[in-house]
């Protein structure tokens with residue numbers, strides 16, 4: 117029997133799994149998909165919010181401020197790029213200057229460091245492409261950017277390095293209360309665990325319904341769509357730019373990414389509860405995004421757009437996160453309704469859930485816990501001498517597979533064979549970025565496919581783009597004589 121079973125391997129499930137390995141616990145984390153980070157965690161703005169946005173007496177307020185403070189050390193330990201580039205909330209109308217003051221006051225209550233109200237000239241000095249008609253901005257230097265999927269992959273890898281078990285392609289479809297815990301099943305394999313943590317994202321309400329007929333919450337998706345600009349747009353803005361927030365959320369943003377792209381979006385569109393896979397983009401909503409970002413900046417280089425995508429926020433029909441043990445079922449913990457700032461809050465939520473597990477099971481600390489993840493080699497960032505030395509040691513680093521991002525065979529092979537390694541084209545893209553550049557995998561995709569088939573000793577027809585049924589090749593056009 118496991119001590120803890122975690123359902124869902126997004127940023128919540130993987131952060132919690134990693135944090136629990138600080139104790140002598142038998143932990144398993146399961147996901148219905150074939151990779152970690154296949155839900156909302158793979159499609160969001162990647163912002164570690166400073167934490168002035170939510171009221172001090174909400175879980176969002178509490179976890180965001182604490183989460184932000186934990187990010188620096190966490191990303192250092194896991195070798196995940198994280199940059200505190202700072203954010204600016206722009207007052208586009210004179211009356212919004214008052215909102216800036218209110219946000220600042222709220223942030224100060226929550227301990228957000230270093231915030232300042234800037235006047236128009238100060239903002240334009242920092243960001244010359246900002247709309248010159250603005251009336252000022254709230255500057256928050258502690259806001260940062262991160263690659264959310266890489267962080268989830270790193271948490272999963274480090275959790276496994278420290279003894280956790282990962283189970284992919286495992287859709288929990290039954291949950292039964294047993295005498296000293298729970299039994300989970302996907303219809304063919306049963307897992308028993310003393311405690312269960314539900315981190316199933318937009319499906320968290322459905323997972324909860326497997327164990328109670330009277331769940332206290334329900335979740336619907338709120339879709340957000342984006343444009344992604346190529347690295348050639350790097351430097352267009354150097355801070356995260358927000359409009360003043362509204363009832364619908366933080367508004368449509370302009371965000372530099374850690375990989376030097378620029379993100380434009382997201383909008384906010386409530387979808388029916390049954391649309392939990394609706395991640396398609398639409399012309400109408402993308403046009404809306406375009407209009408909104410043009411209010412923040414002029415001369416946006418839209419021609420550098422390389423793709424569009426959408427993510428689904430898990431909206432709980434209430435304002436706040438749901439981070440608590442079920443009031444009906446002792447030992448069953450819900451981490452649900454994790455809309456923004458869920459990514460920013462994840463390290464703090466992991467701490468909170470670990471304290472609950474500690475209280476329940478009283479585990480000893482794990483003296484062997486190693487928080488450090490082996491850094492991955494980034495060939496593109498090496499000096500010419502370092503590159504030559506590396507290639508002499510391992511010639512696979514001398515073969516560039518992705519020319520847009522300069523990713524070598526050596527990096528891809530490493531991404532396949534690490535704990536929580538990638539098994540599909542998109543899983544490799546999330547780990548080392550072949551296919552994330554201007555050609556979007558048009559050139560490197562077939563070569564990554566060959567490497568996956570070779571390294572996993574399977575047929576190229578078995579290799580998937582992403583989830584089940586997304587096979588890229590379906591057979592041979594010419595059989596050998």
Ligand SMILES: Cc1cc2nc3c(=O)[nH]c(=O)nc-3n(C[C@H](O)[C@H](O)[C@H](O)COP(=O)(O)OP(=O)(O)OC[C@H]3O[C@@H](n4cnc5c(N)ncnc54)[C@H](O)[C@@H]3O)c2cc1C
Pocket residue numbers: 123124125126127128129146147148149152153154155156157158159160161162163164165286287288289315316317318319320323338339340341382426427428429430451454455456457458459460461
């Ligand atoms: C458009 C958008 C922008 C955002 N921007 C930001 C931002 O800039 N900063 C920020 O802090 N937050 C942001 N967020 C919020 C943030 O992305 C989420 O809070 C976070 O990713 C949620 O992580 P999760 O692990 O709860 O969910 P997910 O990543 O969705 O993970 C849930 C996992 O559960 C699995 N699962 C579901 N059902 C089952 C089952 N029955 N059995 C097994 N597994 C199952 C799924 O496959 C999935 O992998 C944004 C969200 C969106 C949509």
